Amino acid sequence: MRFAGTCYRAHDPRWSFKPISGDGAAVHGGRFNPSGESALYLALSLTGAVREANQGLARKIDPYVLCTYDVDCEDIADLRNESERTTHRVKCAELAGGWLLIAQGGATPPSWLIAKRLKSEGFAGILVPSFANGATTEDCNLVLWEWGANLPHKVTVYDPSGRLPKNQLSWD
Numbered sequence: 256m257r258f259a260g261t262c263y264r265a266h267d268p269r270w271s272f273k274p275i276s277g278d279g280a281a282v283h284g285g286r287f288n289p290s291g292e293s294a295l296y297l298a299l300s301l302t303g304a305v306r307e308a309n310q311g312l313a314r315k316i317d318p319y320v321l322c323t324y325d326v327d328c329e330d331i332a333d334l335r336n337e338s339e340r341t342t343h344r345v346k347c348a349e350l351a352g353g354w355l356l357i358a359q360g361g362a363t364p365p366s367w368l369i370a371k372r373l374k375s376e377g378f379a380g381i382l383v384p385s386f387a388n389g390a391t392t393e394d395c396n397l398v399l400w401e402w403g404a405n406l407p408h409k410v411t412v413y414d415p416s417g418r419l420p421k422n423q424l425s426w427d
Contacts, residue, residue: 258382259327262297262397265308265319272420274322274412275402286354287370287381287398289363295399295410297324298385303394306387322412322419328399329407330379335395345369351386374400379408 270279277293288294298304301321309316333339340347354364373381379401385394402410412419 256331256333257327257329258331258380258397260299262299262324262326263301263304263321264297264324265304265321268318268320269423271320271322272422274419275324275410277399277402284358285398286350286364286366286386287383288400289358289367292400295380295402297326297397297399299382299395299397300393303385303387303390303396306390306394307385307396310387320419322414325409325411325413326397327406327409328379328397328402330377330401331382331397332373332378332380333382335382335384343373347384350383370398370400 264274266274267279275295277295280288280294280296281292282290284290285294285296296307298307304321305316305319308319332343334343334345334350337347349365349369352365354366357364358367370381380397380399383396383398384390384392385396387394399408399410402408404411
């Protein structure tokens with residue numbers, strides 16, 4: 256399917272000079288990518304972006320830079336509801352499982368296997384429910400494995416005033 260719309264991400268200020276790099280996910284890994292593989296995790300709502308950044312684990316949140324993205328991407332697998340998950344041979348429990356504990360235990364999380372399979376089938380990303388603590392059924396995310404400045408996987412950060420830093424030294 257094609258996803259065209261607005262997405263959001265709350266960035267650690269130290270890394271907000273690279274808002275579309277996917278480097279943080281490559282360094283640390285994520286629910287839908289192992290370490291060493293880039294991914295761009297975006298929320299479909301402002302509150303979802305804050306929940307994802309904080310993972311709902313504290314009453315107070317660290318400072319973040321909240322960015323808006325314009326997205327126009329083809330080849331997206333929609334896994335937000337049961338009928339779509341069935342179409343793509345995915346179970347919600349495989350998406351929602353404790354991927355970090357599984358990976359730290361030396362095994363491959365089911366969500367990584369799903370991502371690997373969908374990528375091999377030509378998908379550039381997925382739409383999924385949010386599994387952050389406190390997420391509602393309305394909170395959903397777009398996770399991209401392929402993106403750039405041009406169609407068919409176009410992602411741009413909205414920064415008309417040039418306020419985002421150009422490098423880490425911009426904060427000094």
